[in-house]
Amino acid sequence: MDIEWMTAVQLREAYQARSLSPMEVARALLARIERVDRRIHAFLALDPEAVLAQARRAEAALYDDEPLGPLHGVPISLKDTIDAAGLRCTSGSIWRADRIPAEDAISVARLRAAGAIILGKTNTSEFATCGRTVNRLGLETVNPWDTSRTSAGSSGGSGAAVAAGMGPIAIGTDAGGSIRYPAAFNGVFGLMASSDLVPKLGNFEINAFGSPFSSIGPLARSVRDAALALQAMAGHDPRDAMSSRRPVPDYLAACDEGVKGLRVGWVTPPASAHREPGVEEAVRAACDGFESLGASVGALSETLPVPSDISGPIMGAAFQEIRRLAAEPGRRRMLSPYVVEWLAAPTPTPEQEAAAWALRRAAQARMRDIFGRVDLIASPVTCFPAPRSPQDPFANFLPYDRYTTLPAVANVLGLAASAIPCGMHEGLPIALMLMAPRGQEACILRASAAFERAWPWADRRPPVD
Numbered sequence: 001m002d003i004e005w006m007t008a009v010q011l012r013e014a015y016q017a018r019s020l021s022p023m024e025v026a027r028a029l030l031a032r033i034e035r036v037d038r039r040i041h042a043f044l045a046l047d048p049e050a051v052l053a054q055a056r057r058a059e060a061a062l063y064d065d066e067p068l069g070p071l072h073g074v075p076i077s078l079k080d081t082i083d084a085a086g087l088r089c090t091s092g093s094i095w096r097a098d099r100i101p102a103e104d105a106i107s108v109a110r111l112r113a114a115g116a117i118i119l120g121k122t123n124t125s126e127f128a129t130c131g132r133t134v135n136r137l138g139l140e141t142v143n144p145w146d147t148s149r150t151s152a153g154s155s156g157g158s159g160a161a162v163a164a165g166m167g168p169i170a171i172g173t174d175a176g177g178s179i180r181y182p183a184a185f186n187g188v189f190g191l192m193a194s195s196d197l198v199p200k201l202g203n204f205e206i207n208a209f210g211s212p213f214s215s216i217g218p219l220a221r222s223v224r225d226a227a228l229a230l231q232a233m234a235g236h237d238p239r240d241a242m243s244s245r246r247p248v249p250d251y252l253a254a255c256d257e258g259v260k261g262l263r264v265g266w267v268t269p270p271a272s273a274h275r276e277p278g279v280e281e282a283v284r285a286a287c288d289g290f291e292s293l294g295a296s297v298g299a300l301s302e303t304l305p306v307p308s309d310i311s312g313p314i315m316g317a318a319f320q321e322i323r324r325l326a327a328e329p330g331r332r333r334m335l336s337p338y339v340v341e342w343l344a345a346p347t348p349t350p351e352q353e354a355a356a357w358a359l360r361r362a363a364q365a366r367m368r369d370i371f372g373r374v375d376l377i378a379s380p381v382t383c384f385p386a387p388r389s390p391q392d393p394f395a396n397f398l399p400y401d402r403y404t405t406l407p408a409v410a411n412v413l414g415l416a417a418s419a420i421p422c423g424m425h426e427g428l429p430i431a432l433m434l435m436a437p438r439g440q441e442a443c444i445l446r447a448s449a450a451f452e453r454a455w456p457w458a459d460r461r462p463p464v465d
Contacts (some may be wrong), residue, residue, distance in 0.1 A: 003028040003460065004165040008074040008225040011168065015062055015073055022062065022073035025315040026055035026117060028157035029459060033120070035266065036318035036464050039147055042161040044080045045088040045121035051075070054117040071117030071230055077162075077170040079155050080121040082216070083202040084108050087118065091204045092135040092154075094127040094334050105202020106240065106429055107216050107233045120169050120440050122157030126336040127204075127322060128173060128214075131181065131396050131403070133157055135336055140389060142461035143185060149386040150397055152181035158219045159186035163279050164464050168221055169229050173203060175214035176311065177381075177407030178247055180433060183219050183419035185386035187429030187460060189448065190219045190419040191226045192410065194438040198233045199240035213311060213411040217312065220315060221458050223449040227251035246439050255449035260294030262447060264434075265374035267300050269404040275383040279425050283380040286422035286432050286455070290378075293450050300377065302370055305363040307408035308401065313348040313356035320347070337394040367413050368437075375443055377435040379406045381419045385428035410435045418444045423455040429460075 003025055006014070030048050037043055056075040078084055081091045083101040085108075090096045112118065126135040133141035133156025141156045143149040144164040149158040151276065155172030159182025164169050172179040174192040183190025198216040218229035234248045266287055269280065291297050319342060326332045326343055335343075348356075363376035370377070382404055387397040410417035415435045422432040432451075436443045452458075 004032045004066055005141060006168065007222045008071065008168045008220070009222065011073070011074055016218035022055040022117065023052070024075070025073065026051050026075060029119065029167055035165050036166060036402050037153060039142070039464060040144055040160050041121045041141050042122055042157040042166060043077070044090060044092075044123050044137060046089060047120070049336060050086065051117060051119055055438045057071035066381045069072055069113065069115030071111060071232055074116050074169065075119040075167045076229065077119045077122050077167050078108060079158050079170070079172045080124050081173055081204045082108060082171060082450070084118050084200070087121060089121060089204070089415045090137060090343065092124040092128070092137065093357040094136050095331065097137065103202070106237050108197040108202065111229070111234050112151070116449070122155070122161050124157060125154040128154035128175065128178060128341050129342055130336070130338045131400070136334070137233065143386045144388065144464045145187065145386065146222065148388050149428070150185065150389045152185040152386065154178040155219065157184045159183055159188055159190070160220050162186070162188045163462055164463065165461070169225050170217060170219050171229065172219050173214055173216050174411065175211055176411050177403065180381050180407050180417060180419035180431075181217060181403070184381035187421050187457065187462070188219050188221055189223050189226055189452070191217045191230060191423065191441070191444065192216045192417045193230060193441055194416045194445045195411070196242055196244040196415055196443065197439070199237040199243040201240050211315060213315070215411070219311065219418055223253050223445060223452050224252060227255050227267065227445050231348065244439065249442040251442055251445050254446045257347065257358060257446045259290055259447050259450045260293060262290070262295040262376060262443070263295045263374040264290050264295050264376045264378050264447075265300040266297060266412055267304060267369070267377055267406065269379060269383055269406055272401055273383050274398055274402040276385070276425065279385065279430055280383045282423050282425065283432050287378045288303055289454065290447070290451070293454060295447070297417055300374070302366070304406065305359070305412070307405055307412045310356050310412045311361045311408065313352040316345060316348040317353045317365065319343070327348050337458050338396070364413050371437050375436065376447055379433050380404060381407060381431045381464070383429055385425050407433060414438045416441045416444055418448050420451055422451070422455070424460070
């Protein structure tokens with residue numbers, strides 16, 4: 001197998017067998033990035049010397065028989081909203097083009113402690129606020145399956161990098177679908193953890209906005225790889241008072257449990273969702289496949305809440321930090337147009353924000369009732385594959401409410417959710433989404449891994465070689 005297409009689990013096995021070294025892997029991936037990324041534009045920051053230095057240390061530990069972490073020698077990329085010491089972190093903004101953090105985000109420090117090699121920083125929309133991965137720093141991240149099409153956003157660089165063989169795992173963030181849309185459009189697995197599972201300190205998108213809806217999670221070519229990364233990052237840290245104090249399960253073990261006895265409820269996307277013929281039907285057929293694996297699948301009659309009714313007032317209030325920064329002389333004209341549009345929206349009143357929180361509590365109560373009857377809720381991530389990128393470099397490809405809005409339901413209600421590759425439509429990937437209650441990532445990984453074993457996708461490679 002080509003090194004660049006090996007999973008993290010396969011790399012671990014190769015290291016243990018002494019059939020491959022971290023230096024060989026680092027060099028192979030750096031060479032592939034040099035060859036492929038000039039067309040994909042997935043990376044914003046890359047320090048080859050630092051990568052090789054990390055690989056050299058990992059190799060020395062391997063051959064000195066030192067204790068090895070679960071991600072020892074595995075290259076992992078980071079969305080460019082997440083701090084890594086010594087590596088430029090821009091959040092997709094020329095405001096921050098020269099910013100080099102001195103400390104790792106908590107999630108990054110934990111990945112390093114598990115043995116990971118930090119490969120580079122992946123492209124994002126400015127401040128992670130757009131459904132395309134485009135900003136004023138450089139070229140848009142495009143889709144490796146068809147470079148005329150979008151990689152989605154805002155973790156589009158992470159999704160495209162993994163899909164194009166430029167590393168087995170990338171870390172993204174998600175406040176309304178920003179892991180699951182890029183996973184779906186690029187044909188990889190994406191997991192949005194519960195918002196409190198991975199501590200948020202050191203992630204600009206979350207810390208600057210104070211968003212309660214944003215989460216950190218992995219994108220990977222295999223479910224087991226995502227489980228390894230989540231295991232390393234999850235759990236309470238006293239520096240993040242809101243981080244979960246729940247015991248962290250063995251996510252890798254959950255991947256082997258199968259789905260026998262699980263109850264899956266299918267939700268039809270709202271009528272406003274953009275649809276291409278056959279996509280929704282193909283995703284529903286994929287979901288029905290869980291029955292052959294021992295789960296029960298049925299349609300839910302409930303209508304899920306409209307997430308913008310909740311997130312609009314709350315996020316509008318959280319956006320005050322960017323409004324404050326934009327008020328500085330000369331700053332506003334440096335912003336991407338979609339950020340300016342955000343800033344132009346009226347600031348919610350305290351009464352509107354309070355009403356949104358009340359609406360959220362009511363919706364969460366309804367969701368608890370639904371999850372009393374099913375273990376997982378299933379739907380398409382979208383009812384269409386990756387669209388062509390508009391000629392306007394900063395225009396979104398569809399109005400937000402036509403994506404489906406279902407991914408954002410998971411964010412505003414504090415759920416966990418995944419995007420699972422479930423087939424191709426006219427040469428482009430499509431994906432099934434699973435949602436579970438807060439803290440039930442193991443259930444999502446259990447079902448996602450069972451689906452992957454039955455209908456594997458890792459051998460599908462985009463035509464970028």
